[in-house]
Amino acid sequence: MLANIFLKTTRDRVTGVAVGTVAVAAMFAFGMAVYRTIDVSFYYQLPEAYLDLIGLPEGGDIGGLAFGALFNTIGALTLGGLAISMGTASIAGEEADGTIGLLLGNPKSRTHVLLSKAGSILLLMTLAMLLLWGVGYVLPSMLDVSTAGLETNALMFHMLVNTIFYGFLALAIGAWTGNGSTASGIAGGIMVIGWLAVGILPLIESIDWVARVFPWYYYSGSDPISNGTNWAHIAILVGASAVLAIVGYIGVNRRDLKSRSVKRTLLDRLRANPRTAKVANRIAGTARVSGIMAKTASDHQGLLVITGAIMFYMSVLIGVFWRFLPESIFDALENFPDAIIAMIGGANMASAEGWFQAEIFSLTAPVAGFALTIVIGSKALAGEEQKHTMDLLMANPLSRSRIIIQKAGTMAIYALLLGAITFLGVWLGAFFGGAEVSWTGIAATSLLFSLLSMVMGGVALMLSAATGRTRIANYGALGVAIVAYFVFSFLPLSDQLANWAKLSPFYYFLGSNPLVNGMNWGHAGVLAGLTVVLIALSIPLFQRRDLRG
Amino acid sequence: MTPAILTEGLTKHYGEVKALIDLDLSVSQGEVFGFLGPNGAGKTTTIRTILDLIRPTRGRATILGMDTHEKSVEIRDHIGYLPSELAMYPSLTGKDTLTYFANLRGGVDWKHVDELAERLDSDLSLKVGDMSGGNRQKVGVIQAFMNKPQLIVMDEPSSGLDPLVQREFQKMMREVAAEGRSVFLSSHTLSEVQRVADRVGIIRHGRLVDVESVNDLRSKAIRRVELFFDTPVEADEFATVAGVREVKANQHSLVISFDGEMDQLLKVATNHHNLVDITSQEADLEEIFLTYYEDEELEA
Numbered sequence: 001m002l003a004n005i006f007l008k009t010t011r012d013r014v015t016g017v018a019v020g021t022v023a024v025a026a027m028f029a030f031g032m033a034v035y036r037t038i039d040v041s042f043y044y045q046l047p048e049a050y051l052d053l054i055g056l057p058e059g060g061d062i063g064g065l066a067f068g069a070l071f072n073t074i075g076a077l078t079l080g081g082l083a084i085s086m087g088t089a090s091i092a093g094e095e096a097d098g099t100i101g102l103l104l105g106n107p108k109s110r111t112h113v114l115l116s117k118a119g120s121i122l123l124l125m126t127l128a129m130l131l132l133w134g135v136g137y138v139l140p141s142m143l144d145v146s147t148a149g150l151e152t153n154a155l156m157f158h159m160l161v162n163t164i165f166y167g168f169l170a171l172a173i174g175a176w177t178g179n180g181s182t183a184s185g186i187a188g189g190i191m192v193i194g195w196l197a198v199g200i201l202p203l204i205e206s207i208d209w210v211a212r213v214f215p216w217y218y219y220s221g222s223d224p225i226s227n228g229t230n231w232a233h234i235a236i237l238v239g240a241s242a243v244l245a246i247v248g249y250i251g252v253n254r255r256d257l258k259s260r261s262v263k264r265t266l267l268d269r270l271r272a273n274p275r276t277a278k279v280a281n282r283i284a285g286t287a288r289v290s291g292i293m294a295k296t297a298s299d300h301q302g303l304l305v306i307t308g309a310i311m312f313y314m315s316v317l318i319g320v321f322w323r324f325l326p327e328s329i330f331d332a333l334e335n336f337p338d339a340i341i342a343m344i345g346g347a348n349m350a351s352a353e354g355w356f357q358a359e360i361f362s363l364t365a366p367v368a369g370f371a372l373t374i375v376i377g378s379k380a381l382a383g384e385e386q387k388h389t390m391d392l393l394m395a396n397p398l399s400r401s402r403i404i405i406q407k408a409g410t411m412a413i414y415a416l417l418l419g420a421i422t423f424l425g426v427w428l429g430a431f432f433g434g435a436e437v438s439w440t441g442i443a444a445t446s447l448l449f450s451l452l453s454m455v456m457g458g459v460a461l462m463l464s465a466a467t468g469r470t471r472i473a474n475y476g477a478l479g480v481a482i483v484a485y486f487v488f489s490f491l492p493l494s495d496q497l498a499n500w501a502k503l504s505p506f507y508y509f510l511g512s513n514p515l516v517n518g519m520n521w522g523h524a525g526v527l528a529g530l531t532v533v534l535i536a537l538s539i540p541l542f543q544r545r546d547l548r549g
Numbered sequence: 550m551t552p553a554i555l556t557e558g559l560t561k562h563y564g565e566v567k568a569l570i571d572l573d574l575s576v577s578q579g580e581v582f583g584f585l586g587p588n589g590a591g592k593t594t595t596i597r598t599i600l601d602l603i604r605p606t607r608g609r610a611t612i613l614g615m616d617t618h619e620k621s622v623e624i625r626d627h628i629g630y631l632p633s634e635l636a637m638y639p640s641l642t643g644k645d646t647l648t649y650f651a652n653l654r655g656g657v658d659w660k661h662v663d664e665l666a667e668r669l670d671s672d673l674s675l676k677v678g679d680m681s682g683g684n685r686q687k688v689g690v691i692q693a694f695m696n697k698p699q700l701i702v703m704d705e706p707s708s709g710l711d712p713l714v715q716r717e718f719q720k721m722m723r724e725v726a727a728e729g730r731s732v733f734l735s736s737h738t739l740s741e742v743q744r745v746a747d748r749v750g751i752i753r754h755g756r757l758v759d760v761e762s763v764n765d766l767r768s769k770a771i772r773r774v775e776l777f778f779d780t781p782v783e784a785d786e787f788a789t790v791a792g793v794r795e796v797k798a799n800q801h802s803l804v805i806s807f808d809g810e811m812d813q814l815l816k817v818a819t820n821h822h823n824l825v826d827i828t829s830q831e832a833d834l835e836e837i838f839l840t841y842y843e844d845e846e847l848e849a
């Protein structure tokens with residue numbers, strides 16, 4: 001597997017892609033199995049607009065629900081995320097690692113490197129899609145679930161082309177700028193915002209055409225699972241991917257390549273200017289290295305800004321949309337079946353609280369919160385070990401437990417800050433949108449959201465402490481988060497399994513319907529207690545093992 | 550006096566791999582101790598074990614009389630450490646990096662830091678990620694010395710440093726020893742150890758082969774003898790002379806590593822050949838070092 005750049009890249013990435021794809025396949029299987037145990041008649045009562053919003057096909061059945069719920073949303077986002085990660089690592093990642101020079105020390109051109117990386121994205125995403133296609137083909141017959149009337153092949157085809165588009169977008173930005181954060185940030189942002197916009201904008205007749213601006217529209221806008229392949233949309237995505245490949249080709253060939261060089265930030269410029277040096281030094285220099293907590297906070301402030309900005313923007317936007325929702329949708333939402341209400345944490349969708357709960361707190365907020373705390377948790381210890389800075393840190397008179405507690409402290413403070421930003425965004429969104437939601441409900445839900453994020457960060461920290469490997473910590477915590485989400489969202493649909501939902505930390509986040517009922521201190525205590533237990537468990541796990549050098 | 554470092558039967562296994570076997574070592578206060586060995590000999594494993602970064606399979610170690618596991622945090626108040634393959638935080642400047650570690654450690658005199666930076670000609674205003682390998686290493690050296698610790702442990706510290714800076718660095722190590730503090734210097738740059746160390750421990754395949762003073766090692770009297778003839782000569786003729794450890798022939802000349810009676814060597818040289826010239830010099834540590842290992846290999 002080390003014969004050439006293409007194979008080496010494929011080898012490096014195959015595990016991550018396999019884990020992500022298998023997780024999606026497992027969720028699909030889990031979802032379909034749970035749907036079999038419940039009465040899905042409610043499905044036929046849902047308004048068409050809402051089906052569009054949550055990505056479910058019209059006229060399907062259990063199979064349609066499973067395909068729609070998963071592959072139209074989480075599955076496509078997960079695979080898009082994997083492709084973005086590959087695209088980012090392609091050129092910008094090699095530059096950040098300082099390995100691009102070594103690679104080009106061999107008789108290989110920049111174009112060769114770019115094409116090898118692009119080829120690897122194509123191969124792995126195709127294999128991932130084949131795996132999902134296989135599962136989607138075999139599983140329904142195994143579970144005796146009908147997929148009649150569903151254009152599953154078309155859905156998979158659309159998803160493959162969509163996934164490659166986002167991979168190539170990150171690749172092109174990375175090749176052009178050499179900056180990994182810019183590549184993953186812009187590509188991820190365009191994907192997530194597009195996904196949300198394409199879900200919501202069609203509900204508002206006057207501006208529904210705006211959805212066409214977003215690339216995601218050409219994946220799901222034509223509803224391929226119901227209507228089959230839309231070749232015009234496919235052509236647009238393929239054409240755009242080709243353009244991106246050309247942009248990447250020009251980008252990587254036109255500029256000086258970086259070698260582990262460090263970005264020059266605004267603060268760096270202020271520090272270099274004698275007039276501002278004193279103040280800037282205080283902010284960027286002395287303050288951020290005053291201790292482990294400050295240093296950890298400084299390391300992750302970019303991530304807090306990004307997740308905070310997404311949460312703030314989304315919360316305000318969703319609030320504003322409330323004002324524009326057509327009256328007709330409320331009657332349908334009013335009569336939502338219990339099963340769906342259970343799925344979104346018991347909120348009444350026709351109420352403002354239900355709207356915010358379904359659109360912000362049930363999925364978007366946890367994704368942003370977990371991205372923040374899982375990254376901090378996994379990098380806290382394993383990140384220092386993998387970057388070989390732990391030895392130097394441990395040469396100081398600090399106990400291992402002190403390092404854990406201080407890093408965990410930063411993670412908790414950041415989770416609280418993200419909760420506060422979310423509170424502000426939802427409160428402003430409700431204000432601008434004229435939605436009646438009590439501020440105490442928003443505050444309670446935001447605090448519970450912070451606590452839930454801390455739990456997942458705690459899982460990542462514990463795995464980081466136990467193994468010293470960020471990959472295990474990241475994927476492990478992500479796996480726990482996904483299972484927890486599904487246990488909370490799907491088990492309540494079955495009367496026999498409903499009580500098991502209490503095993504999920506999500507239950508203690510939304511289970512008490514805090515937007516309506518306010519704070520449930522018992523539930524907050526469970527989440528805080530879980531966090532403390534996870535951090536406490538991390539200490540002996542970290543103390544007893546050899547540090548990786 | 551309490552030894553700066555003392556290990557007793559220190560052993561570390563990674564599964565089947567025996568990285569360190571029954572290491573008994575004592576480093577005194579006020580000395581520079583060189584720890585020599587080829588790559589993979591167990592130098593870094595030894596250092597990481599005594600610093601409690603990894604845990605011994607058996608055996609124990611003390612630093613300044615304190616158990617390295619039980620008192621690991623207290624010990625770090627009294628040591629400076631420079632790891633091999635030094636990695637720091639790329640987005641921090643040199644000054645930020647030193648400030649961070651000074652804050653974590655406490656009690657660092659910034660005048661001393663500035664002095665060290667000046668002596669090593671280190672520009673601390675650059676970001677670590679923008680520094681060359683040598684300049685990064687200078688920051689690493691400063692952080693190891695800046696709190697004037699009782700013991701400085703350094704793993705391959707000279708990599709990337711230019712000869713002028715290396716000389717200053719060696720002077721700094723000697724000053725530490727002169728003040729009654731200690732330096733534990735792991736290296737395979739033998740000439741450096743030769744210049745600064747009082748004693749040398751040689752490690753191979755996880756075992757301590759020997760500990761000797763640098764002078765004793767030199768007095769092992771391995772000499773590098775070069776013989777020039779007026780006709781071509783064969784190496785085999787000299788290989789059997791007592792004391793010849795290695796012989797290389799190059800047309801009219803021979804280079805011999807030799808620790809026997811010179812008289813015997815000259816007899817063979819002049820018996821059948823016309824000896825034109827002869828040079829003889831003291832072997833450097835490199836040759837002594839290689840000799841040890843060759844002997845070991847032969848025994849194996």
